[in-house]
Amino acid sequence: MRYRDSGVDIDKANQATRAIARLVGKTWSPAVLSQIGHFGGLFRMPTGYREAVLVSSMDGVGTKLLVARAARRYDTVGQDLVNHCMNDILVQGAQPLFFLDYVAAGKLEPDMVAGVVEGLAKACQENGCALIGGETAEMPGLYQDGDFDLAGTIVGIVERDAIIDGSHIAPGDLVFALPSNGLHTNGYSLARRVIFDAMGLQIDESVAELGATVGDELLRVHRSYLAPVTEIGGKVAIKGLAHITGGGILENLPRIFPKGCAARIQKGSWPVPPIFGLIARGGDVVEGEMYRVFNMGAGMLIVVSREDAERMPGRVGDLDVRRVGEIIPGNGDVALV
Numbered sequence: 001m002r003y004r005d006s007g008v009d010i011d012k013a014n015q016a017t018r019a020i021a022r023l024v025g026k027t028w029s030p031a032v033l034s035q036i037g038h039f040g041g042l043f044r045m046p047t048g049y050r051e052a053v054l055v056s057s058m059d060g061v062g063t064k065l066l067v068a069r070a071a072r073r074y075d076t077v078g079q080d081l082v083n084h085c086m087n088d089i090l091v092q093g094a095q096p097l098f099f100l101d102y103v104a105a106g107k108l109e110p111d112m113v114a115g116v117v118e119g120l121a122k123a124c125q126e127n128g129c130a131l132i133g134g135e136t137a138e139m140p141g142l143y144q145d146g147d148f149d150l151a152g153t154i155v156g157i158v159e160r161d162a163i164i165d166g167s168h169i170a171p172g173d174l175v176f177a178l179p180s181n182g183l184h185t186n187g188y189s190l191a192r193r194v195i196f197d198a199m200g201l202q203i204d205e206s207v208a209e210l211g212a213t214v215g216d217e218l219l220r221v222h223r224s225y226l227a228p229v230t231e232i233g234g235k236v237a238i239k240g241l242a243h244i245t246g247g248g249i250l251e252n253l254p255r256i257f258p259k260g261c262a263a264r265i266q267k268g269s270w271p272v273p274p275i276f277g278l279i280a281r282g283g284d285v286v287e288g289e290m291y292r293v294f295n296m297g298a299g300m301l302i303v304v305s306r307e308d309a310e311r312m313p314g315r316v317g318d319l320d321v322r323r324v325g326e327i328i329p330g331n332g333d334v335a336l337v
Helices: 010-025 064-071 075-090 110-127 188-198 214-218 226-233 248-256 274-282 287-293
Strands: 052-060 095-105 130-138 148-159 174-179 240-243 261-265 298-304 322-329 334-336
Touching: 010 110, 010 130, 052 075, 064 075, 064 148, 064 188, 064 214, 075 095, 075 110, 075 148, 075 226, 075 240, 095 110, 110 130, 110 148, 188 214, 188 274, 226 298, 240 248, 248 261, 248 287, 248 298, 248 334, 274 287, 298 322
Parallel strands: 095 130, 261 334
Antiparallel strands: 052 148, 095 148, 174 298, 174 322, 240 298, 261 322
16 A cells, blocks of 8 residues: 555645745745755844844634635635734734744645645735745545645734733724725634525625625635734824724724723724625624624724824725724723714
């Protein structure tokens, strides 16, 4: 017997690695000291920091992968993974250094792996982040043919005295929102249940309300907020940032509150993409559940003082900045009014 007879093809894995090497190299800077094939990625710490703090996060893409598999489009989920992780360290004021990925499948398909890594590399380049290492694993029996999983880890850096942790948030501060472009990477188990099961829509079916096919809408890339938040931070003192992922505004915004704070968020003060209305109607999903599961069009929330709010730009790049609420006295809850 050979390894291939058990379902693991080393030759295909090597083929995928060769395709990866070309893409990964485009994300490297002189700070990367290792090469493809080394057991670990080497990255030289940048100079010029007085008291540098490393910030790390890891995540996956969840059941959005099932949509990618159905559409046979894999590059967007690679971008999703990097941008999601990027936003998670951005809320603490960090700038990205490097990224590591993990791709596992029942049977490695070189085109799938290359597509995923193409997306990873594209997003890393856009965020100024080196893709310095990763792992591919072929595990027949654990995953069925066609199944795959994707996870990643990002490491960034911030000056200790520049960490954004929400500790100075106080009643009277104002909350602003940067828009999402759709579901991002959260709530896909509910979204798929509604769209494919309850509504009976197909992956390549055009929906007039969305102005797109189901596949195009569900595979919109999770937006990175690095550039707009960096621009805003150059104009005002950001007191807190909340990346609105699973749990929505109701559960993510309180994560940055100090004791004695709550928030009042004004519904209708920002545009809600049509995909959310489609899901709510198609699955008879109540409003409270929608706001608890999805970002509802607000991908990143920014808290600034009332005084700084006067200098808050109304637009950064191609994104509108909307005032959506205020911080009030309370015990960590969020009221949608």
